[in-house]
Amino acid sequence: MSGVIVSIKDLVIKAQFDEDSPDINELIRVKNDQGTELLVDHLDDNGVAFCLNVRSDLTIQRGMKVDRTQKSIEIPIGEKMIGRIFNALGDPLDGLEPLDLNKIGKKDIFNTSNRSNDSTVIKSEILETGIKVIDFFTPFVKGRKIGIIGGAGVGKTILTMELINNIAQTGGGLSFFAGIGERIREGHELFETLKENGLLKDTCMFFAQMNENPVQRALVGISATAAAEYFRDELNKNVLFFADNMYRYVQARNELSTILDQTPNEGGYEPTIFSDVKILQDRLSSNKNGSITSVQTIYVPADDVSDPAVQLIQHEMDSVIVLSRKIAEQGIRPAVDLSMTTSSVLTPEIVGERHYVLSVQVQALLQKYESLKGIIAIIGENELSPADRADYAKARKLIANFTQNMHVMTKHTGIKGDFFTREQTLKSIEEIIV
Numbered sequence: 001m002s003g004v005i006v007s008i009k010d011l012v013i014k015a016q017f018d019e020d021s022p023d024i025n026e027l028i029r030v031k032n033d034q035g036t037e038l039l040v041d042h043l044d045d046n047g048v049a050f051c052l053n054v055r056s057d058l059t060i061q062r063g064m065k066v067d068r069t070q071k072s073i074e075i076p077i078g079e080k081m082i083g084r085i086f087n088a089l090g091d092p093l094d095g096l097e098p099l100d101l102n103k104i105g106k107k108d109i110f111n112t113s114n115r116s117n118d119s120t121v122i123k124s125e126i127l128e129t130g131i132k133v134i135d136f137f138t139p140f141v142k143g144r145k146i147g148i149i150g151g152a153g154v155g156k157t158i159l160t161m162e163l164i165n166n167i168a169q170t171g172g173g174l175s176f177f178a179g180i181g182e183r184i185r186e187g188h189e190l191f192e193t194l195k196e197n198g199l200l201k202d203t204c205m206f207f208a209q210m211n212e213n214p215v216q217r218a219l220v221g222i223s224a225t226a227a228a229e230y231f232r233d234e235l236n237k238n239v240l241f242f243a244d245n246m247y248r249y250v251q252a253r254n255e256l257s258t259i260l261d262q263t264p265n266e267g268g269y270e271p272t273i274f275s276d277v278k279i280l281q282d283r284l285s286s287n288k289n290g291s292i293t294s295v296q297t298i299y300v301p302a303d304d305v306s307d308p309a310v311q312l313i314q315h316e317m318d319s320v321i322v323l324s325r326k327i328a329e330q331g332i333r334p335a336v337d338l339s340m341t342t343s344s345v346l347t348p349e350i351v352g353e354r355h356y357v358l359s360v361q362v363q364a365l366l367q368k369y370e371s372l373k374g375i376i377a378i379i380g381e382n383e384l385s386p387a388d389r390a391d392y393a394k395a396r397k398l399i400a401n402f403t404q405n406m407h408v409m410t411k412h413t414g415i416k417g418d419f420f421t422r423e424q425t426l427k428s429i430e431e432i433i434v
Helices: 132-137 156-169 184-196 214-233 246-259 273-283 308-314 325-329 353-379 386-401 407-413 422-433
Strands: 002-009 012-016 027-030 037-043 048-052 065-068 074-076 106-108 145-150 174-180 203-208 239-244 292-299 319-322
Touching: 012 037, 074 214, 106 214, 132 319, 132 353, 132 422, 145 156, 145 308, 156 174, 156 184, 156 239, 156 292, 156 407, 174 184, 174 214, 174 246, 184 203, 203 214, 214 239, 214 246, 214 273, 214 292, 246 273, 246 292, 246 308, 273 308, 292 308, 353 386, 353 422, 386 422
Parallel strands: 145 292, 145 319, 174 203, 174 239, 239 292
Antiparallel strands: 002 012, 002 065, 012 048, 027 037, 027 065, 037 048, 074 106
């Protein structure tokens, strides 16, 4: 059950096993003073295990012996996780005592129990977020996935923080947050916001920010998902799962693919991009025990929404909110591109006939508004027909109506945040278009 390190290249360490090779995703332990654990990524035909240096230990040298552990990465599970912050390996980041795995229980982060695959159709239940543009265009339905797409600095994290704040305030239940490769400052601000508002008691957080190595950034989303699965399957909880940022997960996997010398696919990403995304997304599902409702931000590199990775992640979402830099420059918050925002749950069966009919009317007005903008730029608004001028004015009022102040920005702007019920949102739209 022993091997020897034969090669070291950045975070990739090759270990030769003459017999009894380890399994994929197994941890092997280096016989050094730290007892460093390496994660087996894959094996070759000659008994060489390609391992990842999870903790970036620089003391490892060629010729060191390694032993199998016959286990993978295990994180603590149970009620004591709530209100705490962990890294991808289950170690606390909040300065408090580590949780004893032997006392409170543990879970292999790669183990998807049979219950996870027991998908079932759950009753469509709409959760109010208090954010007009979301409650109207992309209703927050229990057990579904919402993607928030946008480039750098257009408000993805702020919108996510507002969702966490509003849903928790209305008694939305247990929340999990996975910080994947984002700024340390944003993670700190989120923690402080939840703490100030007394919301940490219902939240469990996992972080691997951009200061961490790509191994931990690629694993943190999996660890957070594994913890959410436990609460769904064993404790029958309905979980709200927030991930910021799913593109950073793909980016971390891409970095690992590069140092593993894998040939990229045609889009320039890792050859396993489809399975990497699909396997993780399939675990964020609902079954007869409980539900996982997820909100995932998706960074758009160079504001290119057609990027292959963005498109792949987007196709896994039930609803997509697109944030636009052009709209943000106009001072509209949240900077949602109403013409590109879509939802498959916006049906009469889920949202009701009234909401659905209003959404069709609003989309028609917004499409007409886009087409009239080009005409107005040439001949001016006064040259339009009375009917077109009226529709153009309605569309502008609608766009202004979907602008609102955020609670999480109150300490920065001094302006109190807004919360609108779904009924208030529908009524405000009816007053404009009727």
